[in-house]
Amino acid sequence: MENPPKLDAEAWVEQYGDALFRFAIARVKDRDIAEDLVQEAFLAAVKSQEHFQGKSSEKTWLFGILKHKIIDHYRKSKTMVHVQDYTDDLDSMDAFFNAKGGWNAPPTHWSGNPGTAYETREFLDHFYHCLSGLPKRTAEAFTHREIDGLSTGEICKRLDITASNCWVILFRARMLLRKCLEMAGIQPSSKASE
Numbered sequence: 219m220e221n222p223p224k225l226d227a228e229a230w231v232e233q234y235g236d237a238l239f240r241f242a243i244a245r246v247k248d249r250d251i252a253e254d255l256v257q258e259a260f261l262a263a264v265k266s267q268e269h270f271q272g273k274s275s276e277k278t279w280l281f282g283i284l285k286h287k288i289i290d291h292y293r294k295s296k297t298m299v300h301v302q303d304y305t306d307d308l309d310s311m312d313a314f315f316n317a318k319g320g321w322n323a324p325p326t327h328w329s330g331n332p333g334t335a336y337e338t339r340e341f342l343d344h345f346y347h348c349l350s351g352l353p354k355r356t357a358e359a360f361t362h363r364e365i366d367g368l369s370t371g372e373i374c375k376r377l378d379i380t381a382s383n384c385w386v387i388l389f390r391a392r393m394l395l396r397k398c399l400e401m402a403g404i405q406p407s408s409k410a411s412e
Contacts, residue, residue: 226276227264234277238284245288245342255291259284285365289357292350341404348398352391359384360391 238259242252262283270279316322349357359377362368368376374384 227260227267230260230263230276230280234280237277238280241281242284242288245346246291247343251291255284255287258287262287282366286361288346289350289361292347293357294350341399344399344402344404345395348395348402351398352394355379356387356391356394359387360395363388 235256238256239252242255243249246252246255259280263280266283270276274282349360352360355377359373359379362373362376363370370381370384373379374381377384379387
């Protein structure tokens with residue numbers, strides 16, 4: 219088995235500090251909080267550097283840690299649209315499906331380029347807040363899949379769940395995120411047939 223690359227924690231602030239700070243401030247809009255989140259990310263990276271496997275670049279790994287810190291920040295603050303306002307209403311999701319399990323009304327395509335939307339400050343603010351409001355295991359599964367890019371098998375191992383449970387959790391995460399984003403005024407386009 220190949221050894222992971224040796225990390226140079228002393229160089230992180232100089233090499234990645236500015237980029238990490240810009241990333242954080244674009245999402246939290248508060249200089250002090252952004253600085254704290256970057257410091258927490260560096261500290262978490264130092265504490266867990268023996269787990270770095272070299273599957274991504276050092277920079278990507280640090281940004282991944284910072285993303286989790288931002289999610290944790292929003293989970294603690296909960297100042298925008300509250301996911302809890304509708305998480306107890308999971309049965310209402312049945313209205314999306316017919317008796318055979320197919321869509322009654324398929325999800326519509328969102329206008330614009332998703333990559334561009336992802337980069338917009340407003341979307342990210344709402345997205346991270348919505349994600350932080352999900353139940354912990356649901357948010358972890360979604361983050362592992364969509365942000366960390368883990369496979370179903372890897373997610374199941376980390377969360378100690380079955381593959382079918384993972385699929386249900388990911389489905390619920392997507393539905394709750396969609397509903398939360400729509401409640402925040404982020405609407406998909408009406409071009410469902412494209």
